[in-house]
Amino acid sequence: MEINFTHHQSAHCENGVVSNLMKHHGFQVSEPMVFGIGSGLLFCYIPFLKVNHAPAITYRAMPGKIFNRFAKRVGVQFKREKFKNYKAAKARLDTNLKKDNPVGLQVGVYHLTYFPDEYRFHFNAHNLVVYGKQDHTYLISDPVMETVTTLTEKELEKVRFAKGAFAPKGHMYYPIAFPKELKLEKAIVKGIKKTCSDMLAPVPFVGVRGIKKIAGLIRKWPKKKGTKVTNHYLGQIVRMQEEIGTGGGGFRYIYAAFLQEAGKLLGNEKLLELSAEMTKIGDLWRDFAVDASRIYRNRTTKVAIDVYDDVATQLEHIAEKEKAFFKKLKKAV
């Protein structure tokens, strides 16, 4: 069976699945809107945790958060289920498909056969939609892919029950109740306020302070860890910022797109101006990535210490800009 489901490609999987499911049920909500209302923008350095043998840094809210906040703020009810074993998980999925109900699934990336090898890491918070089944093959709409794709029963079992951090445990979700009319205005203001307070949080590893913290570490690493390790770390920072799903500039461009859409919807000129300012901040992040890549281009060769200071200074400059930005944004709504 195949459900009449329209696939729209998006930059990020979580926004994309929510946006696609909403559109399927007749509510036109764009990807940036989901991201903004769900307060997706963030900067956070998680000390002590290593990802791919490098410090863990994220430019977005924890997996699942964007989705939860969006649903709560616009008043859409989602049914979510997790499973102990694959049989039950598969049975529930099949019943939903029979009822013409496309569902969102949380999956692990490592066993996703349609991803290029280079992109298959043990990351368990990817999202996709299943919109049908033909014989023993599931029809998949993965929002980061250009077109729809498929997975066999066996393959889907593997990705739904991937292990490690954020193990999906067969996690499945779909909307069950909608408000009569989608009122976005209040939700937008709530979303913006939360992002401002996150980014300006008085916590040393979060938001603007987190960016400064990383800048400080970039100054220290070459002396403490050597240039090879530092280059590996820098490469990881840029990957977190630019790899599939951020829409460029560590989600800053998606956020600027959200501010533009929100400004028009609320008739708020200030938000339009701030959208343009966020675009410029996104450009600064891109410049940082370009300069960092000049350093790690050669993985092992000796690099002069002062080039690290240069990129650190760039980050500190970005931190100052974002601090001023979010203070203005807080006052604008």
Next chain:
Amino acid sequence: MKKSDVPQDESNLEKADLRELCYAVDENGEYVTQHTTGWDPKTIALNNAIDAIKERVENARAKVLAKETSPIEYYMELNKMDLSVLASYVGMWKWRVKRHFKPSVFKKLSRRTLQKYADTFDITIDQLQNIES
């Protein structure tokens, strides 16, 4: 970023016939989405990360051949895992998995335990015991 500035560099994505979405502004300052085939700064970062993994795999392989560690560590690196990911796949404590890295302990493992590792790595027990095959 302007729509016309969205980079179209060569990348590993391109080979797989994949393009991702970028958000950028058009000539009127309106936000639109634009496909990108890749961008050098991140392609270099990804390639470096892959080289680093290859290096880890080679190191582990050399250690296995020198009898300093068991093939489990080699296959763990080959599958881009770390100790905690592997431990949760085989359903054992991390210290137990780490203990199985010792060649002397590995030799005495039961078939059942070996099978668990083999299933996780999607190989046969024979391949697990002998990394050359």
